Amino acid sequence: MDSTFRKAPFLDRRDFLRYSATLGAGLMSLEALAACGSTAPAATTASGGTASINSLPPTNEPDAVKEFNATIQAFQKAYPGEKIIAKNDPYDPTTYFAKLAAGQVEDATESYFTEPPLMIQKHAAADITSLAKGWKYFASYDPSIQSIITDPATGKIYGIPADGYALTLWYNRKMFSAAGLDPDKPPTTWDQFRAYAKELKTATVAGYAETSAQNQGGWHFTNWMYTAGGDMQSADGKKALFNSAQGTSVLQLLHDMRFTDQSMTKQQLYTQTDLLQLLATNKVAMVVMAPDEMTSFKFQYQANLDNYGIGPMPQNGGNASLTGGNVFVFNPKSAQNVLKTAVDFVLYSKFDLGALENQYKNANSNGRLVGLPINVIFVGEFRQKLNDLANKYKNVPVQNYQPFASSTLKLRAEPRNQTQKMYAQLDSVMQAVLTNANANPQSLLDQAAQQFQQVLDQSGS
Template sequence: MRQPSGRRFTALVTGVALAAGLASGCGSGSGAAKKITFWHGYTDAQATAIGRLAGEWNAAHPKQQVQPVFSNNDNTLQKTLASFVSGKAPSIAYQYGSSLSALTGRRQTQDLTSLVNGSPDVNWNDFFPAARQGATASGKIYGVPALVDNLGLVYNKKLFDAAGVGYPKPTWTWDDFRSAAKKLTGDKRYGWAYVSDGTEDTVWRFLALLWQAGGDLLGAGDKEAAFDSPAGQQAMQLLADMAVTDKSVYLDAGDQQYLNLFNSGRVAMMWTGPWDLGQINKGVSYGVQYLPGKVTHASVSGPDIYMIFDRKAKDAAWPFLKWLTSAEVHLRFAEQTGDLPLRASEQKLPAYKSYLAKYPGNKVFIDNLNQNVTKARPNIPEYPRISQVLGTAVQAVLLGKKKPGPALAEAAAEVDRILAGS
């Protein structure tokens, strides 16, 4: 869901278990209406839009009634796990993609592979690759894409003009980026900002750098670390050069101040996603561009998913999810919310032009989905621990406490131990 940066990624490794939520189930008798309890974390425009769509579905399907129930996304994983214990799991719940590995293998979690493969109208390959990857683990499909986004370079045009620096181009290299950040730094102003709290918010930005240099997080089969490599060294060295040597980076300790500083003209560039565009002050003239590249202009996506947990309600929940995530219906939702399209075919619908006219800043992020989002974080149970280890290493380099080489080597050794089951 479109919320301030870090909303789904810090939730990956933190949270307190909550009490169980609402019950769901089926009415008795063949003619009774089936209740589809739908947990979601939508607020504001998203809540209004999903309420309208649920009402539209209910009006057309009196025997398959959807009951939307708000559930804070940051707590939904813990709340869902608690519902398994209480026996009151929701029919459908919106989940961060990072929660998938914690939910697979549980009897309440429904494997949707046969439903997807047996439903040609789903057109699974029409979903962007990153969205499909976020719903898949060990070759099985456990969710339907609910949201897909990615990182782009957002910049303050006024600050670039004042510094006499040309606006970022699609072909910008790391050298171009570093040089611009240095020129834009000074007088309590920073060229760039980086979240330095060591959480997944720190890690996923590093993954983009790693992939841009041609590297990988893990080796084949996800059996060993692969980031202690020339590509990893180059990515980590760029962070050290900019943060420690140039001092052109505002290190955000995790309280998400970089957007406030961007709005106040204290930060010239940020790596963020479409969720932050709506929070940029109206008086700030900004642009959006691809991330700078070393070998590629790779970006990283944070897809979220809808999952089905109630076996008895599965037959009723599945048609609703197919409808909700169809190209025409989702584009209507996106027009009201500013979410990115989930499917390539949404770009071919007549309403897509009006969508882009309403949200012009989203075009770069959509182009990223078509071109630059080619890899995904692994959906494996060990990933939260891997993220903690790598986040600590990146944080140490940003703060100048460790050199890139030793930081990577120590982190890779620890990740190897995690993957070996130690």
């Protein structure tokens, strides 16, 4: 979902992070489907087609529904013979595979970056290689984003990334100035970050606050791990690697900030919803957040966006930050002409510059945010075209986001195997180092890695 015109940018990531997903019966029922053969779509020479898509906004967002339907009408005019049936049927990882086996999944399903690897493995997504590579901007995807929807064994393509985020450092610009720090130069290294947090803390303000609940502690730990250059899992997803020197250094940094520097909040077990409230009410100076959350920050918490900046994640040798987002996958049972219609519509609704201009224009006129630094999944000329178009209708202080927008950090996707269970395992680790002054980071990680390795071993059996 394009965060410039949808009330809730991306599928509800905060709700999804609560899952320690167990797919169980859904996966077992899918084995019968997998036994039928290849995921390649059935060959057909028919032109045109009617495709269903799951991403119609809910009825309590009438403006978004109206805009979505207008996009469908414009698409059908631009692509004669191709028709779209839109449904509000949000992706659910606990039911998708069972629904697919029962023939109840739409032709195009908007899902999460974490999902395609398992779908590819279970033959639960269509091979759309020729359709995807036929789009002139497909090569403009960041390589790390392309890898999400690519079978590493065959190189075939199984999805269309729709939108994404990179975790970033949000900060209060007024607090920076009051502490004698340049609000246009947020910290870019761990050492600077720790020093800034100490400078920013006061009797009523914490320098930094961190998440450690509802799988978000593990999510943020992964992000910090990437800034240190570490890995969470082996490339094949079969071995837990997070109990490394880099992993220990992440926990030691946070532990020292909490107990030695006392630059973090005393209360813990936060989620990112809590962090938004703390930042909006001037109780913390810095948090880690994705830029799309500015929508909630402004409208739910009434934050004055002029007072806040976005910078890249501080680094300690990794030159990277975590990326996530939404991706469309396609029904492997759908006919080729139906798949073509579905792919054509996804590309048109998400990336046609004329369609986007209408969406940005409508978003601006309806008071929704335009101009946030969210076009992270592309590189080069196409990314610049998207940014230029958004800036034409901007209604946010884009200059405050320049430190992030001009950064050159690599994007690293979330680990590909049992991601949510891993995050849940690491929540308790994050909670321990942030609440126990005597916590031993290495011991905590060793225990968590041992327990999560059992999950990985069972998933491969």
